[in-house]
Amino acid sequence: MVILGVLVLTCIWQDAYLVLSFGLVVIVILFFFIRFETRKVEARELVILAVLASIAAVGRIPFASIPSVQPTTFVIMIAGFVFGAESGFIIGAVAALASNMVLGQGPWTPWQMVAWGLVGLTAGMLRNTRLMKWNWGRIVFGAVWGYLFGWIMNVWGFLALTQTGNPPTLASVFLYFAASASFDSMHAASNVFFLLVFGNIWIKILTRFKRKYGFLE
Structure with a gap:
């Protein structure tokens, strides 16, 4: 809905692509x-969210030289799956903001916050479905988000490109998205790898913590 809203508004107000897109983000x-702040969250629960966001953020740094390959999406997805949609969104958004303090902040940061936030949000929303309870379903979910994340960031990149005075065309949109296909595929493949190797053990560990200490029930 956010992406659709951005595209509609930018078609109407063509002189303010970035203003409108950033406003929506x-x-x-x-x-x-704000919704998360209205909940009754204990200090110990904030600690576990901060720790998970830190792990997701730090996970980007060793892989910074390999485009689109990192465990960040995996950590956010598992956190959302175990602790719920709102917690997953917060972890994803904070992880993007925190990691960019090392890798570099910029106008792309809000988009990364939303994209990774949506990974955690959707993982939490779908956690009780048959798809997410099945191991291969989670793997498919991770692979799909490898591409969705790239497409969300492509929207930002394309909007920034149109600000330079290049009129958007259907062909330019197609070429722009096609150019990122290899990077999106690497992101999807890395998500699949981390889910295959570490997915079940991470779910068991975080679920044990949640049940033992009553985190975010």
């Missing part, structure tokens, strides 16, 4: 942060 982020 900020609204989404504030909505979830």
Whole structure:
């Protein structure tokens, strides 16, 4: 819905692509942060969310030289699956913001916050479905998000490109998205790898912590 809203508004107001897109992104982020703040969350629960966000953020740094390959999406997805949609969104958004303090902040940061936030959000929303309870279903979910993440970031990149005065065309949109296909495939493949190797053990560990200490019930 966010991406659709951005595209519709940018078609109407063609002189303010980035203003409109960033406005929508900020609204989404504030909505979830405010909603999360209204919940009764104990200090110990905030600690576990902060730790998971830190792990997701730090996980990007060793893999920074390999485009699109990192365990960040995997950590956010598993966190959302275990602790719920809102917690998953917060972990994803904070992980993007925190990791960019090392890798570099920029106008792309809000989009990464939303994209990774949506990974955690959707993992939490679908956690009780047959798809996510099945190991291969989670793997398919991770592979799909490897591409969805890239497409969300492509929207930002294309909007930034149109600000330079290049009129958007259907062909330019297709070429722009096609150019990122290899990177998106690497992201999807890395998600599959981490889910295959570490997925079940991470779910068991985090679920044990959740049940033992009553985190975010």
